[in-house]
Amino acid sequence: MFQHFDPNEAERFKPITRANVARTPYWNRLSPDLQEAVNVVSAVLPFRSNEYVARELIDWDRVPHDPIFQLTFPQKGMLREDNYETIASLIRANAPHDEVELAADRIRLQLNPHPAGQLTHNVPKHHGCAVPGVQHKYRETCLFFPSNGQTCHAYCTFCFRWAQFIGHDDLKFASHEADTLVEYLREHRWVTDILFTGGDPMIMGTKVLRRYIEALLHPDLEHVQTIRIGTKAVAYWPQRFVTDPDADALMTLFDRVVAAGKHLAVMGHYSHPVELSTDISQEAVRRIRSTGANIRMQSPLIRHVNDDATTWADLWRTGVRLGAIPYYMFVERDTGARRYFEVPLVKAWDIFRKAYSRVSGLARTVRGPSMSATPGKVHILGVSEIGDERVFVLEYLQARDASLVRRPFFACFDPTASWFDQLVPFSERDKQFFPDADDSEFGEESRPVPLRVSPGLSATSRP
Ligand SMILES: *Cc1c(COP(=O)(O)O)cnc(C)c1O
Ligand code: SF4
Numbered sequence: 001m002f003q004h005f006d007p008n009e010a011e012r013f014k015p016i017t018r019a020n021v022a023r024t025p026y027w028n029r030l031s032p033d034l035q036e037a038v039n040v041v042s043a044v045l046p047f048r049s050n051e052y053v054a055r056e057l058i059d060w061d062r063v064p065h066d067p068i069f070q071l072t073f074p075q076k077g078m079l080r081e082d083n084y085e086t087i088a089s090l091i092r093a094n095a096p097h098d099e100v101e102l103a104a105d106r107i108r109l110q111l112n113p114h115p116a117g118q119l120t121h122n123v124p125k126h127h128g129c130a131v132p133g134v135q136h137k138y139r140e141t142c143l144f145f146p147s148n149g150q151t152c153h154a155y156c157t158f159c160f161r162w163a164q165f166i167g168h169d170d171l172k173f174a175s176h177e178a179d180t181l182v183e184y185l186r187e188h189r190w191v192t193d194i195l196f197t198g199g200d201p202m203i204m205g206t207k208v209l210r211r212y213i214e215a216l217l218h219p220d221l222e223h224v225q226t227i228r229i230g231t232k233a234v235a236y237w238p239q240r241f242v243t244d245p246d247a248d249a250l251m252t253l254f255d256r257v258v259a260a261g262k263h264l265a266v267m268g269h270y271s272h273p274v275e276l277s278t279d280i281s282q283e284a285v286r287r288i289r290s291t292g293a294n295i296r297m298q299s300p301l302i303r304h305v306n307d308d309a310t311t312w313a314d315l316w317r318t319g320v321r322l323g324a325i326p327y328y329m330f331v332e333r334d335t336g337a338r339r340y341f342e343v344p345l346v347k348a349w350d351i352f353r354k355a356y357s358r359v360s361g362l363a364r365t366v367r368g369p370s371m372s373a374t375p376g377k378v379h380i381l382g383v384s385e386i387g388d389e390r391v392f393v394l395e396y397l398q399a400r401d402a403s404l405v406r407r408p409f410f411a412c413f414d415p416t417a418s419w420f421d422q423l424v425p426f427s428e429r430d431k432q433f434f435p436d437a438d439d440s441e442f443g444e445e446s447r448p449v450p451l452r453v454s455p456g457l458s459a460t461s462r463p
Contacts (some may be wrong), residue, residue: 007323008196009243010239010243010244010245011052011239011243012052013050013051013052013153013237013244014050014051014052015049015050015051015054015153015154016048016049016051016054017042017047017048017051018038018039018042018043018047018433021042021047022035022039024051024054026054026058026060028064029060033076035064036088036091037074037075037076038073038074039091040074040076040079040084040087040091040128040291041074041075041076041078041079041084041086041087042074043087043091043100043101043104044079044083044087044104044107044108045056045074045078045079045108045111045157045336045337046155047074047155048069048072048075048152048155049072049073049154049155050153050154050223050236050237052237052239053068053072053236054072054153055410056278057235057277057278058072059169064451065304067272067274067304067305067306067311068134068272068274068275068305069273070270070273070302070304070305070338071156071157071272071302071305071321072154072155072156072157072158073111073157073237075157075159075337075339075340077240077337077339078157078336078337078340079107079337080094083107083110086103087103087104087107087108088102092231093391094267099266101164101197102396103358105357111336111337113389117132124184124401125365130238131180131181131184132147132177132178132180133145133146133147133177133180134181134183134184136188136191136399137400138376138399138400139190139191140190140191140192140193140288141191141192141193141194141195141400141446142180142184142185142188142191142194142195143195144194144195144196144212145175145198145314145368146201146204146212147170147173147177147198148169148170148173148178148196148203148204148208149196149197149199149200149201149202149203149204149371150198150348151196151198151199151200151202151203152200152203152232152234152236153200153202153232153233153237153240154230154232154237154272156329157231157337157341158300158302158305158332158336158337158340158341159334159336160334160336161199167209167440169205170206170208170241171207171208171211172431174204174208174211174212175211176292177212178211178215179215180214181194181212181216182215182216182220182221184291185216185221185224186220186221186263187224187319188341189223190223191223191224192223192225193224193226193227193228194216194224194226194227194228195229195230195267196227196228196230197227197230197394198230200230200231200233201229201230201231201286202229202231202233202237202240203233205246206246206247206249206250207246207249208239209250209253210249210253211258213227214253214256216262216441217256217257217260217262221362224262224264224328225262225263226263226264226265227257227263227264227265228264228265228266228267229265229266229267230239230257230267230269231266231268231269232268234268234269234270234275234281234284234285234288234295235268235269235270235271235275235276238278238280238281238283238284239280239284240284241283241284241287241288242280242283242284242287243280243294247287250251251287251288251290251291252287254291254292254293255291255292257293258291258292260294261367263294264286264291264292264293264294265294265295265296266293266294266295266296267298267327268296268297268298268324269294269297269298269299270296270297270298270299270315270319270324271299271305271390271406271412272305272306272311272315273303273311273315273318276315276318276322276324282322285322285323285324286322295319295323295324295325295368296324296325296326296327297315297316297319297324297325297326297327298327298329298330299315299328299329299330299345299346300329300332301329301330301332301343301351301352301368302332302343303340303341303343304340304341304440305341307343307347307351308351309351309352309354309355309358311355312351312355313354313355313358313359316355316359316363316366317359317363319363320359320360320362320363320370325365325369326363326364326365326366327365327366328366328367328368328370329348329352329366329367329368329370330368330369330370330371331343331345331348331368331369331371331380331418331419333371333418333419334408334414335361338374342418343418344415344416344417345369345371345380345392345414345417345418345419345423346383346413346415346462348368348369348391348416349369349380349382349383351369352368352369352380365378368380369399371396371419371420372442373419373420373421374395374435375399375401375404375422375433375434375435376396376397376398376399376400376401376404377396377397377398377399378395378396378397378420379394379395379396379397379424379448380392380393380394380395380406381393381395383413386410386426389412389413389426390412390413391410391411391412391426392410392411392412392413392414392423393408393409393410393412394408394409394410394411394423394433395407395408395409404432404433409425409426409433410425410426410427410430411423411424411425411426412424412425412426
């Protein structure tokens with residue numbers, strides 16, 4: 001059985017944000033330049049870390065190069081130089097808040113690749129009505145974005161879901177949403193997997209999460225075999241599974257899913273092995289697994305955070321040792337500060353290949369690098385040659401057109417390409433694998449659907 005922690009010693013969640021960072025003990029560990037960068041960049045982009053992450057996961061002697069500092073604290077390079085200067089000079093001149101906010105809004109608009117409207121492309125229609133919170137792209141698997149799970153215990157600097165970060169813990173809304181989800185699933189009997197995503201669904205209290213999950217255990221939904229929960233809480237706030245007041249109730253909920261004969265998979269977003277180095281993060285893995293749930297690990301490859309083979313090999317080895325199954329390495333496109341975080345495809349493949357070659361077969365369940373592009377999940381198999389021309393060898397792991405899956409195809413080699421839309425089919429035959437994005441009724445991949453009124457773009461008024 002799992003260890004019980006003394007509830008009196010349980011750590012309470014303490015966010016670190018723009019508003020309070022200067023009063024934390026970590027502030028003095030930053031040089032004046034780094035302090036300024038935090039101030040300036042967080043005036044434009046949301047900043048949220050937390051006391052556990054700062055104390056346990058960041059090595060302040062290695063700042064600014066520390067990977068978790070890069071992952072959760074704003075970095076100067078995330079803004080274009082002229083934009084940085086605009087905000088920096090306003091702040092240096094003690095400009096009024098409104099003026100900084102106006103300039104920041106202008107920059108955010110340049111950064112936002114998802115103008116209003118596009119966000120609605122992936123919402124399935126049910127009896128002519130949009131089903132809020134559901135994105136159904138691949139036949140077997142439905143993504144579900146519970147409106148109560150649209151924030152996170154810390155914000156990853158590369159993440160672009162910030163346009164929708166807003167937290168609720170609203171039971172009534174959960175019930176209503178669960179009802180529409182169930183109704184949709186009842187009439188889509190080929191769906192075997194439902195994937196809770198966000199934000200982070202584990203931001204929800206157990207009581208609210210239970211409303212969503214228990215609805216899926218209804219006898220009418222026998223075809224739903226797997227419930228997955230995509231979460232970063234295993235890294236940013238493992239207390240959620242161990243010492244939070246409703247952690248035991250969460251374990252009971254997990255037990256119940258398993259007892260109902262379904263597979264429960266916690267899709268743990270682990271970026272770096274240091275996230276699995278603390279006692280409490282390892283205890284979280286033990287407790288989750290003790291319910292019969294599985295943990296799979298997946299993460300994007302991010303420059304400055306995890307762009308080297310040793311990090312990934314360590315991560316996968318640690319995962320396997322603790323019982324978490326390596327699943328995907330993603331290429332990230334969907335980032336607000338793409339130029340700062342992006343890794344060219346050829347380098348991503350090289351990192352993957354080197355890491356993969358250093359781990360045993362039990363860790364080679366991992367697939368990657370994989371791009372979630374408009375037509376599907378594109379797996380970079382490697383670089384090869386046809387005649388005397390270099391090519392990328394690719395395949396679809398998932399595709400909206402299922403007939404494309406697992407058929408190797410080729411693109412012209414391009415050492416600077418960092419996303420699928422920059423690749424060119426190698427031959428006439430390869431063109432079928434590059435469906436025209438404009439033909440698609442799905443404008444955007446992996447776009448969370450805004451479930452309520454847009455929270456606006458203010459980075460400073462976030463919870
Ligand atoms: C990745 C993804 C899934 C899940 O795919 P699996 O290969 O089953 O993990 C489902 N829907 C979308 C839109 C995805 O991007
Ligand atoms: S990547 Fe996931 S955990 Fe990180 S900020 Fe984005 S939604 Fe939250």
